[in-house]
Amino acid sequence: MxxxxxxxxxxxxxxxxxxxxxxxxxxxxxxxxxxxxxxxxxxxxxxxxxxxxxxxxxxxxxxxxxxxxxxATLSNLIAEAAQLAEQHQGTTAELLLQIGGIWWERIGSRPAAGLHRVLLAELPHFPELQRFYADEVVAPADQLFTRALQRGIDRGEFRPVPLDEACYALIAPLLLRALDNGTLWAPPSTMPPERLLATQIDILLRGIERRDGPAPEQAGRRGAA
Amino acid sequence: MxxxxxxxxxxxxxxxxxxxxxxxxxxxxxxxxxxxxxxxxxxxxxxxxxxxxxxxxxxxxxxxxxxxxxxATLSNLIAEAAQLAEQHQGTTAELLLQIGGIWWERIGSRPAAGLHRVLLAELPHFPELQRFYADEVVAPADQLFTRALQRGIDRGEFRPVPLDEACYALIAPLLLRALDNGTLWAPPSTMPPERLLATQIDILLRGIERRDGPAPEQAGRRGAA
Amino acid sequence: MxxxxxxxxxxxxxxxxxxxxxxxxxxxxxxxxxxxxxxxxxxxxxxxxxxxxxxxxxxxxxxxxxxxxxxATLSNLIAEAAQLAEQHQGTTAELLLQIGGIWWERIGSRPAAGLHRVLLAELPHFPELQRFYADEVVAPADQLFTRALQRGIDRGEFRPVPLDEACYALIAPLLLRALDNGTLWAPPSTMPPERLLATQIDILLRGIERRDGPAPEQAGRRGAA
Amino acid sequence: MxxxxxxxxxxxxxxxxxxxxxxxxxxxxxxxxxxxxxxxxxxxxxxxxxxxxxxxxxxxxxxxxxxxxxxATLSNLIAEAAQLAEQHQGTTAELLLQIGGIWWERIGSRPAAGLHRVLLAELPHFPELQRFYADEVVAPADQLFTRALQRGIDRGEFRPVPLDEACYALIAPLLLRALDNGTLWAPPSTMPPERLLATQIDILLRGIERRDGPAPEQAGRRGAA
DNA sequence: GATGAATGAGCGTTCATTCAT
DNA sequence: TATGAATGAACGCTCATTCAT
CATH class of the missing domain: 1.10.10.60 (Homeodomain-like)
Structure with missing residues (x-):
């Protein structure tokens, strides 16, 4: 033996x-x-x-x-997304989809996603890390989404929704997928993950986009149901 | 004895x-x-x-x-919600809001919410529990939401969205709040939790509800934006 | 095996x-x-x-x-010796011999003696213990000897020697025996230990006791040879 | 080279x-x-x-x-003192003071003094070293002091004291100072170290030196009070 | 049943010693 | 010769579990 x-x-x-x-x-x-x-x-x-x-x-x-x-896992991830936002030219809806895509590439589809599960359990025991996470991850990400939403509203793409709540509704499915990759709640798996992400963001965008007014090109996005 | x-x-x-x-x-x-x-x-x-x-x-x-x-914590919670769904008479949107409310009362606002965080970390080490959770919690809850969505679509209240994805988008903010009450992501705190919940469900519903056609009474839900 | x-x-x-x-x-x-x-x-x-x-x-x-x-080893040892000193009636030389005897019984002839060796090596790493030892052992013992010497001088039994130095000369052989029971320096072993102790104290006392006259020879002490 | x-x-x-x-x-x-x-x-x-x-x-x-x-630290230290003793001409008391002085210079006032503390704790774990120390340090030093005392007695300078005990009483304060420089027992500090040393040797010498007469008081020594 | 003193396998961590470079 | 990265046995301490009372 x-x-x-x-x-x-x-x-x-x-x-x-x-x-x-x-x-x-x-x-x-x-x-x-x-x-x-x-x-x-x-x-x-x-x-x-x-x-x-x-x-x-x-x-x-x-x-x-x-x-x-x-x-090591989380550093420098947010910065890239922020850069992207600065340079973006097209529709705000497209910007949000791009941000989601980046997140999927860099976190969602990698071991980093699983790390969030551990973080959820352990952050309270590591105050220093808690601060790092709040400052380096949450704050920039929150700012990123909030600004994009504000931009969409300013440009008349979106209805004037409450920023915080809309932001949370946008982030929740992404973050939940990272946290819980099938442990508590099996995410729908009928389509490849990147399509899936797009679909969900799309559903959410529908909930906030401006209707009546001058955003008909958005309706054309996917054929207006 | x-x-x-x-x-x-x-x-x-x-x-x-x-x-x-x-x-x-x-x-x-x-x-x-x-x-x-x-x-x-x-x-x-x-x-x-x-x-x-x-x-x-x-x-x-x-x-x-x-x-x-x-x-002991999770048993018998789902059954109640299911009952509710059977008896519901009004709009499907109202039904979903009611289910959310029940969830908040029985899970979200109680110690059971915190248990989900532990479950997320530990379920993989307890296969037996994993099965219990899948069978007794996830499956019924999923069925509940899926059926409600289907009902909404059948009755012409909602657009024909992909059921799985819409279901996930609906559940994500609720589940995330239970899992992570401020550890990874601070939920918006500008309003009392029960109003907050309603607001988020509302945003999501906007994304799936039928527009063009004969569902104007839905718009009246909160003042037609 | x-x-x-x-x-x-x-x-x-x-x-x-x-x-x-x-x-x-x-x-x-x-x-x-x-x-x-x-x-x-x-x-x-x-x-x-x-x-x-x-x-x-x-x-x-x-x-x-x-x-x-x-x-546990050193507590309450000094107190007894102090009591003894208070009640003593006879010659100061006898008192010192008695104190030495007590010390031998309670420390010198017991495991406590060996503990001093460890203390010597470890006290610097245990500041709290250092303080305890200084307060509970050294200070009382020093006082005990110093007072006895002073008493002997006051009563005309001893020459007016410098208290500190005489005290150290008295204590050194006792403490050294506790510290080093044959490790560095083999103590003389031709007589039973309690006799040995008495002999050494006796030698020291000879060095300090008052002689017949008013000790004028102090200056030319060694010219007497 | x-x-x-x-x-x-x-x-x-x-x-x-x-x-x-x-x-x-x-x-x-x-x-x-x-x-x-x-x-x-x-x-x-x-x-x-x-x-x-x-x-x-x-x-x-x-x-x-x-x-x-x-x-390396202890070699060749004793030999020098032995040489000194061979050549000495004056009083035996002076010789002892000189030996003490040498000891102070070569050991007491140097790192070698501190080494004794470590030796005390570790010698039992190093039998080979134990033997070295006994042969190369203790034996010569003991011989040195013993011979000096014997010489003093032979020449009528000292009373016929028991050699071993007197030797120990002489060495104890010196060795203790090397071992424990304030850890267990604070040596008196009212005078510079070299004077201090002399004072203590002096006190001890008083205890052994021959007085004028044939020391008949030895029997009734303590009746003098 | 109820207790809590006793157990011991197992963990995080250290440090004297080795050896490829 | 000199280096310092690598090793692994061994230590202090923890804590789920047991069992005599």
């Missing part, structure tokens, strides 16, 4: 530069798969192909490892 | 029947407050006013205690 | 009252024998006949266990 | 000969400062300005490093 001693023991590899990313990747996968508490430090190390001691050479504690995983 | 009533001194046996509920209530509160892993068995016992040994007299393990908490 | 599983496993004994003392005794013995760092918590537990977990039921950390050992 | 000054590029080999001493100096400082267990190998290396691997190039283990530190 214990053929441990028989194996020739893999050689030590020196890769100081690559190690942090390897460890973060292994940790992200395990945190997402098993949650924070059930992820053991030697498991992370083994999955990254190193020993437990090596893990602690790069991250001084499990806490810090988790924080590093979150920061 | 025992000749309890004959004995002149029932010194400590009292409340024996209430014990399970008390333990479940204590466990629910702690699981919601601290998560599964961070909830310790002696804390549960202490909060229920008994000793650690007694807890194990009623539930053979922490796992089983958790399962019992989930079952 | 591993006949562990064959042994019938000793029964759990419940002795909440006795446990603290048993643990302190085991810990004292091991701390003295191996020092603070080399004493492992499960060793202490095993020597006390309990499991590692039980140790932590009574003392929340190795630090606290050590502090408790020191306090 | 090496043609160091001739070479135009001494890229890294320089100081190769000095390495052992630098490592010993760094290790001595840390062992004294923090004790054996709390001194970490990479700290020693860093303080010596080399890497951890280099340390192990010179000393195969922490144990051996410690032994080397002790040997």
């Amino acid at each position: 214990t053929e441990k001693s028989l194996e020739p023991k893999p050689p030590r590899r020196r890769r100081k530069e690559a190690r942090p990313q390897e460890l973060l990747a292994a940790a992200l996968a395990l945190f997402v798969e098993k949650g924070y508490a059930a992820t053991h430090s030697d498991e992370v190390a083994r999955r990254a192909g190193v020993s437990k001691g090596t893990l602690y050479l790069y991250y001084p504690s499990k806490d810090e490892l988790f924080k590093a995983v979150v920061r | 025992t000749e309890k009533s004959l004995e002149p001194k029932p010194p400590r046996r009292r409340r024996k029947e209430a014990r399970p509920q008390e333990l479940l209530a204590a466990a629910l509160a702690l699981f919601v407050e601290k998560g599964y892993a961070a909830t310790h068995s002696d804390e549960v016992a202490r909060r229920a006013g008994v000793s650690k040994g007694t807890l194990y007299l009623y539930y053979p393990s922490k796992d089983e205690l958790f399962k019992a908490v989930v079952r | 591993t006949e562990k599983s064959l042994e019938p496993k000793p029964p759990r004994r419940r002795r909440k009252e006795a446990r603290p003392q048993e643990l302190l005794a085991a810990a004292l013995a091991l701390f003295v024998e191996k020092g603070y760092a080399a004493t492992h918590s499960d060793e202490v537990a095993r020597r006390a006949g309990v499991s590692k977990g039980t140790l932590y039921l009574y003392y929340p950390s190795k630090d606290e266990l050590f502090k408790a050992v020191v306090r | 090496t043609e160091k000054s001739l070479e135009p590029k001494p890229p890294r080999r320089r100081r190769k000969e000095a390495r052992p001493q630098e490592l010993l100096a760094a290790a001595l400082a840390l062992f004294v400062e923090k004790g054996y267990a709390a001194t970490h190998s990479d700290e020693v290396a860093r303080r010596a300005g080399v890497s951890k691997g280099t340390l192990y190039l010179y000393y195969p283990s922490k144990d051996e490093l410690f032994k080397a530190v002790v040997r």
